[in-house]
Amino acid sequence: MAKIVVIGGTGLIGSKVVAKLNEHGHEAIAASPQTGVNTLTGEGLAEVLTGADTVVDVSNSPSFEATAVLEFFTTSTRNLLGAETAAGVTHHVALTIVGTNRPQNIDYFAAKVAQEKLIRESGRPYSLVHATQFFEFVGSIADISTEGDIVRLPGALIQPIAAEDVATAVARAAAGAPQGDIEIAGPETFGMDEFARRALAFRKDPRTVVRDDDATYYGAHIEEHTLIPVRGAQIFETTLEEWLPLNPPRK
Numbered sequence: 513m514a515k516i517v518v519i520g521g522t523g524l525i526g527s528k529v530v531a532k533l534n535e536h537g538h539e540a541i542a543a544s545p546q547t548g549v550n551t552l553t554g555e556g557l558a559e560v561l562t563g564a565d566t567v568v569d570v571s572n573s574p575s576f577e578a579t580a581v582l583e584f585f586t587t588s589t590r591n592l593l594g595a596e597t598a599a600g601v602t603h604h605v606a607l608t609i610v611g612t613n614r615p616q617n618i619d620y621f622a623a624k625v626a627q628e629k630l631i632r633e634s635g636r637p638y639s640l641v642h643a644t645q646f647f648e649f650v651g652s653i654a655d656i657s658t659e660g661d662i663v664r665l666p667g668a669l670i671q672p673i674a675a676e677d678v679a680t681a682v683a684r685a686a687a688g689a690p691q692g693d694i695e696i697a698g699p700e701t702f703g704m705d706e707f708a709r710r711a712l713a714f715r716k717d718p719r720t721v722v723r724d725d726d727a728t729y730y731g732a733h734i735e736e737h738t739l740i741p742v743r744g745a746q747i748f749e750t751t752l753e754e755w756l757p758l759n760p761p762r763k
Contacts, residue, residue, distance in 0.1 A: 520571030528679030551588035561599035578619035585627040637690035667703035677748035695745035
């Protein structure tokens with residue numbers, strides 16, 4: 513079985529990926545600043561990649577500010593690809609976003625586009641797993657869109673997915689041969705306002721969700737189909753109705 517290093521392996525997705533790979537007999541190593549591996553500085557990379565067959569990058573920027581997020585993804589990806597070359601790693605897997613190949617003006621997406629470009633142009637065999645928005649972020653989407661007791665969100669379409677299903681897709685990609693670009697999504701399409709409205713109603717949140725197509729998503733205006741997958745995407749089965757009872761809001 514393969515030795516697979518998971519960058520960001522102590523986070524929401526990474527910890528699940530590590531567990532799934534180890535359950536299937538692989539040697540999955542969680543690598544993050546908590547374990548002494550820092551992709552921004554290069555600290556610990558050479559050591560953790562020794563003997564590795566595959567690297568999975570599910571790390572995330574601590575800041576979504578335009579300059580900071582671009583610096584994070586480009587610097588960490590360059591350091592990681594360089595260390596992989598030195599270590600003889602044969603497969604690079606990265607988690608990215610559905611919609612990076614479509615016109616939009618979201619700073620975070622621009623940073624992910626830059627990351628993807630570095631990976632594609634590196635000459636290394638790769639798999640890029642493009643995921644739709646996670647169910648887990650419905651609360652933060654509502655929070656950043658709240659004014660008083662009103663949540664204003666556009667009706668742009670969203671096809672959210674459970675983090676557990678994202679981890680399954682990433683683990684499968686890591687255990688297999690390089691596939692290039694893959695898109696994954698949940699089974700249901702909502703307007704973004706409806707996504708938040710259903711979640712807040714289930715959680716008995718008193719805020720009112722209002723559709724406002726002039727409202728922004730993480731500070732940017734988005735088109736109706738930017739955040740939904742293309743035909744041929746892998747569709748996972750977990751619905752919002754199934755996910756909500758198992759995932760109460762964090763205190």
